[in-house]
Amino acid sequence: MSEGLIKKRKIKLNTAYISIYATVGLFLVLFIGGSILYSGFFSLQVFSNLFIDNAYLIVIAIGETFTILTAGIDLSVGAMIAFVSMITASLLKDGVNPFLVIIIVLIVGIIFGTVQGVLIQKFNLHPWIVTLAGMFFARGASYLISINTITIDNYIFSSISRFRIPIAPGTFTSINVIISLLVVVSAIYLLKYTRFGRTIYAIGGSENSAMLMGLPVAKTKILVYTFSGFCSALGGLLFTIYTLSGYGLHCNGTEMDAIAACVIGGILLTGGFGYAIGPLFGVLTTGIIQSLIMFNGTLNSWWTKIAVGMLLFIFIVLQRVIVIRNERKFVKQ
Amino acid sequence: MQREVNKVEEKNENSILKRFYKSSIFWPLVCLILLLIFNLIINPGFLNIKIKSGHLFGDLIDILNHSVPLMLISLGMTIVIATQGIDISVGSIIAISACVSATILASSGSVIMAIIAGIVVGVICGMWNGMLVSFIGVQPMVGTLILYIVGRGVAQLITGGQILTFTNKSFIFIGTGYIVVPFAVYIAIACVLLIYFIMRKTALGLFVESIGVNSTASRYSGINAKKIIFSLYVICGILAGIAGIIICSNIKSADANNAGLWMELDAILATVIGGTSMNGGRFYLGGTVVGALFIQTLTTTVYSMGVAPEVILVVKALVVIAVCLLQSPNFRRIFIKKSKAVGSNYKVEKVAKV
DSSP states (O other), rough: HHHHHHHHHHHHHHHHHHHHHHHHHHHHHHHHHHHHSSOOOSSHHHHHHHHHHHHHHHHHHHHHHHHHHOOOOOOHHHHHHHHHHHHHHHHTTOOHHHHHHHHHHHHHHHHHHOOOOOHHSSSSSOOOHHHHHHHHHHHHHHHHHHHSSSEEEHHHHHHHHHOEEETTTTEOOOHHHHHHHHHHHHHHHHHHSSHHHHHHHHHHHHHHHHTTOOOOHHHHHHHHHHHHHHHHHHHHHHHHHHHHHTTTTTTTHHHHHHHHHHHHTTOOTTOOOOOOOHHHHHHHHHHHHHEEEEEEOOOOOOOHHHHHHHHHHHHHHHHHHHHHHEEEEEEHH | HHHHHHHHHHHOSHHHHHHHSSSEEEEEEEEHHHHHHHHHHOOTTTTTOEEEEEEEHHHHHHHHHHTTHHHHHHHHHHHHTTTTTOOOHHHHHHHHHHHHHHHHHHHOOHHHHHHHOOOHHHHHHHHHIIIIIIIOOOOOOHHHHHHHHHHHHHHHHTTTOOOOEOOOOOHHHHHHHHESHHHHHHHHHHHHHHHHHHHHHTTHHHHHHHHHOOOHHHHTTOOOOOHHHHHHHHHHHHHHHHHHHHHHHHTTTTTEEEEEEEEHHHHHHHHHHOOOOOSSSOOOOOHHHHHHHHHHOOOOOOOHTTTTTTHHHHHHHHHHHHHHHHHHHHHHHHHHHHHHHHHHHHHHHHHHHH
């Protein structure tokens, strides 16, 4: 009996991490493959650049993870980046203190997320529809500010953007990366060690059961969207610092990239299953595909989309296999 | 509000009005009419329809013409949403179908071949989605997400990143031609009637609703849900393919990046405004048609007001939230509670007077 229990636990651990193992394995294969094929690919800087180029995506993918874990979704993240970049750029142009701008922008993100959460929870609207409307609203609102690109020449922003942190000889990273990694670490902590995090998993597993258990479902669901709004505002700030410009068409379709990163990182879209570290690897994997295509030089950039789509397909089928296996095991028991 | 309704009910004993008020198409239609009246106030010549060389011209005809692609994909979206599904890849299918038919047209010059190719693309894309959703059992949103991402890449691959233009007159006729009213309108009418016939005059519509309400129960009652869901995605793909042909013929070019961009969102909006719930079950084809017309009218209104076209996104967002709130039972409960309170006060007053 006890032997059986131990066995079961072992198998369970395996299936829980199998998607992440697969992603990490794929990442390593791609990195090694790239290093063999292209000279100059195997360097710490290329690896570091993956983080530098995708810092904003990591942050918004973490926010997306929280919503997906409660079996919801946030489609407004890409548009929020554009909106935040526009607010930041226009406020800086008007000579507002940069630190004040950062605070304003983060508050805007929090309010935006909370409103979406309230609409979804209190009025029982479908997260798809609400965040879709949020996406429209954010994109449209950024055009209301201006239709043209606004460049940022603020001293503090550009010095943050240019600041290089040496991590090894000949290799550097940026402040953005540090911030995004901090977000990842705090997300792991939130999900694994706090009551809030475990409530999220419970809601994702079964909202009714969570409610019957007396968990604060309504509060948690609203907070999840608040967190996602905060993450997308922070991601927008990182993106603005990275590109030093505001434009209403920034990050068109990034919400899908974030969702793809979550799926590749082993977050089940039915909710309640997955780890916060997963999206990080998801982003890195899609990032390395992009660098591979860049190093190749002859392939067009649309191959990235096709490759990411195919990856998505493979991982979704993998997820299905895991779920079906678990169901069969459940039936057997 | 409630009081007014009561009055209407008291006054009109004939049940037609009552039935019309209760029918699902009532609110979308009211919204559409309000929008048209709003347009009439801004632009008094809005409803004018002129006859030039046997063809009808006017803002209304324009709206009708431009709403055709949206109407087609909204119909597909409606029947898919009725099974608790969703197809977010329709925009990408439009892009692929537009690019394929333009490429075939450029290489072979045959209009019929181009049209068939566009529809075949729709069938293949629909089969891919349907296979993922029904046979592999992936969630609809995720399953169609793949094609959403890959689709535009494939479309660009087909055209080599170029915008293909063409001058074939008979192909352009599909999107711009006139036989009293624009030719595309006939296509839309044909498709609407066909879908209506399939869904309401055969058992398929009932099957779809039963799958949407409870797929397990429908399986126990002997409905092959997998096959039906698969065929619905194929129908949705075909409609998107036709929409792709119309769009590319209307602008005389195939643009892999912009053909059908944001269309999937508009289609979802049209469906929701039409009264079909995102949770599946009952679906309303008439409501969807009105919803599509509503969205196109909204777009035209914003354009004609001289506001920057990008701002329409904000308007759409607010309208959608408002419509969804009106449909939400929770919101209605709060609303009705208040009006009921008012209503009972009214009765009390009446009694007191007596």
